[in-house]
Amino acid sequence: MEGNPAAAPRPNRLVHEASLYLRQHAHQPVDWYPWGEEALERARREDRPIFLSVGYSACHWCHVMAHESFEDPAIAELLNRHFVCIKVDREERPDVDQVYQAVCQLLTGQGGWPLTVFLTPDLQPFYAGTYFPPAPRYGRPGLPQVAEACAKAYRERPDELRHHAGQITRALGELLRPLSIPPPEPGRAGEEAEPAAGSIPRAVDRVLQQADGLAGGFGRLPKFPQASTLELLLRAAWRFGHARAMTQLALTLRRMAQGGLFDQVGGGFHRYSVDRWWKVPHFEKMLYDNALLVPLYARVGQWRSPELTAVAHQTLDWMLREMQVEGGGFAASLDADSPGEDGRPGEGYYYRWRPVDLEAALPDREQRVEAAQALDILSGDEAADARLALALEQLAGDAPPGWLEEAPTVPGRLPRLPEAGEERTGGLTPEARSAMANHRAARRARPGRDEKVLLGWHALAISALTWGYRTAGEPQQARRYLKAALDGWDFVTERLTHPALGLLHAPATPDGRAVPAFCDDYAFAALAALDLFACTLDRRYLEWAERRAEEAFRQFHEDGAYFLSGTHHASPIGRSQDVWDQATPSPNAAMAAVHARLAALLDDPRHLERGRHVVEAAWPLMRQHVSGTAALWCALDRLDGGTSTLTAMTASVAAAREGLAGALRLPHPSLELRWEAAQGDGAYVLCTGTRCERPEANLKTLLARLRPALA
Structure with a gap:
């Protein structure tokens, strides 16, 4: 969806932006600015506070807040009267998002999208939150009440407010303080005194304390795939023979692939699960999630479970069918929302199946019954049968309100109970899957696709395709994956490389505007080049990766670690040397992996030293927070003999x-x-x-x- 023209006949400034997310707000009555000097100069000139709203196009709650508040003329008038309103696509400007997410977590203990921040004209934050409803509910204040209070405080108590903002900014500065290699700790001895791969088994033991041994994954709700943590389990099992790591890894990969988190009809993984058993997902599909899961499924499938390799290939086939754009690039995401039968958008309509939908897609009764049983698509009466009832008993306290109503319409298995650990056999046949996919494509409106190609995510997709090539059983299938990877590489060199700026975060706009690549863009692109080198032995890829690693070192490196942004990004307040894994590995972990691989391929101790410096700088945090730094532990495995x-x-x-x-x-x-x-x-x-x-x-x-x- 591109917005609601009826809400505001005159489009605002966002109508000319390349970002789909920004254009989705272009016809709202809010006087939006994109992030840039025009908005910031106005705030300084008029001494107005800034209302900053950050999100992305596939975000369900971003759409909710847009429809409830930003399309409301009264709320828009309030925001326009008191603030300079800036809308940011977090995928387009991850540096802006990173800083103000840290503010939100500092003030509220949590973050996420939509992100809402109130700033002074010099970009110092004084209030932050995520989703705000149009009126108080869900235990949250309404956006009008929050905006009025912030405007009043800025107007009537400016000195007090600026003092408060200054305190937040100083606390943020401490949070973003650059890493440095710590001196040796007096009196500390043993494997944990300095980074050593021998610490990995004990670190993994700590991770497994949070493991769900029945449903797979870690912690409680919601459940995310946590690709970096799963990668660490793989390394612990492969190199150190850690049996529990292998058990939890295989269990998690199987459960995710059997549940509704995986699109059983069309392939590809949704963002996360709202229940313990991966049955009901949050329905957006992100390129990076799928690109990171493919190598895991491919490798564990080759090692232990061939059916997991098939999941990797189904995911790649979805990626090529639904995410590839003209020229070989890969789009960022598919929306969580899509129009239902009444034409109104809602979350997950495209992916839900009722018995009546199965009847239309599969006229053969026997085939239909087999599909319903394989995917736990239950009728109203069947929803109360023993299997689901027993599952719900075990789900007590582990499912959100409304789960019972949603679960029977989402294709994906629940474990058979009470033998919860027993695997069920059988599944959707290729013929039924094809018929359901054709029916869905013909009868339902597809979710919106964010067409923008982001270098780092696109590079992850290239790496995933190389693992498809390496594990494909048929030569024709292998050639298809390799060709797609090579076409994707051509997109990097032709559309994501600038003669003056070097690598670009996204393709330049028709009028020549471009955002230079961030550190993780450089790292993931270098890793993709090295994966292509492994498949082709063409030294051009190896030499390219080496050049880009040197450029990243010059642009982003300081005191042993890497910043996300360079000085050319004009990032707000400060820069962060981020070591925390989010949905993707941290920039520092990715760069450490680049250095480890180049050290091995080039016999270059300089790269080994640079990679170790990153890990040494992060080591105090790695020891304390294994799950949050799992990708750095994986890099340590590469650097220290792995x-x-x-x-x-x-x-x-x-x-x-x-x-x-x-x-x-x-x-x-x-x-x-x-x-x-x-x-x-x-x-x-x-x-x-x-x-x-x-x-x-x-x-x-x-x-x-x-x-x-x-x-």
């Missing part, structure tokens, strides 16, 4: 690619492949950490040494 490098010494790169084909399929989490020109019949050299073995003519001998510690 990386193996297999070199083909052959007469041609073609011979090397052929010889290394078996190694390419290994699910080893840190195996690097490379080629060196040599005469003769060819040989292979395996190096792990700093130790290299004798050249071997028989590759199978070396591959046998790359088996996981866990049998």
